[in-house]
Amino acid sequence: MDNRLIREALAFDMNQSKIEHQQLHSLLNLEQCLIYEDVIQSVRNQKGQFYFVYGPGGTGKTFLYKTIIARLHSERIIVLTVAYSAVGDGTVPEKMKEGEDEATWIEIPERFLIKSWESPIKQIVKETYPNFTTRQRDDEYLKERAILTPRNDDADAINAYMFKKLGGDFITYNSVVEVCKDSTDTLDQHNQYPVEFLNTLNLSDMPPHAL
Numbered sequence: 001m002d003n004r005l006i007r008e009a010l011a012f013d014m015n016q017s018k019i020e021h022q023q024l025h026s027l028l029n030l031e032q033c034l035i036y037e038d039v040i041q042s043v044r045n046q047k048g049q050f051y052f053v054y055g056p057g058g059t060g061k062t063f064l065y066k067t068i069i070a071r072l073h074s075e076r077i078i079v080l081t082v083a084y085s086a087v088g089d090g091t092v093p094e095k096m097k098e099g100e101d102e103a104t105w106i107e108i109p110e111r112f113l114i115k116s117w118e119s120p121i122k123q124i125v126k127e128t129y130p131n132f133t134t135r136q137r138d139d140e141y142l143k144e145r146a147i148l149t150p151r152n153d154d155a156d157a158i159n160a161y162m163f164k165k166l167g168g169d170f171i172t173y174n175s176v177v178e179v180c181k182d183s184t185d186t187l188d189q190h191n192q193y194p195v196e197f198l199n200t201l202n203l204s205d206m207p208p209h210a211l
């Protein structure tokens, strides 16, 4: 198996997970049990369902997730937790600051810290894509890494930075953007949306005007 991500995702001890699952499962309360059964059935039958577990702080959501994960790991099933970094899934211990009576802080593990940088994007790209100039045509290298960001404008800025590092000729593809005149009730409505304005729109699920 030569995919680093799959290797890492399978780097758990099945027997240890079995023991952990027995302990956790025996403690589940009724509500946790109902959700647990539903999720396990969904995975077993490959239904591909989404679940949203809601509950006030400290009511056992993480406990439930840990039980589900232990069960799936005991069957050698890959589980990708959103907090894959272990930040926020309970693995990194919470800390309490002086004068506080509840632990609500965590210390970000050393390996996630970028300690010196001139530009954050430059440094993140450097850490994620070492030797990008020479390896940009290496499919395996590209498959194993990605930079995730919740905001489109950050994604655009990172893309723009990385495009400059790509070799070869550049071609720009522009989208055709105009209001369809037949789709408006008012005859001159399309005049209110000049093409120059439409070209600046950056909508989610839509590529930008210039690629």
Ligand SMILES: Nc1ncnc2c1ncn2[C@@H]1O[C@H](COP(=O)(O)OP(=O)(O)OP(=O)(O)O)[C@@H](O)[C@H]1O
Pocket: 027, 028, 029, 032, 055, 056, 057, 058, 059, 060, 061, 062, 063, 064
């Ligand atoms: N069924 C259970 N039996 C024993 N202990 C439990 C059970 N469910 C939860 N706990 C314990 O209760 C505490 C709070 O649970 P947990 O951290 O899972 O809550 P949470 O809903 O994820 O909280 P938050 O929203 O604040 O992250 C933990 O110490 C957990 O081990």
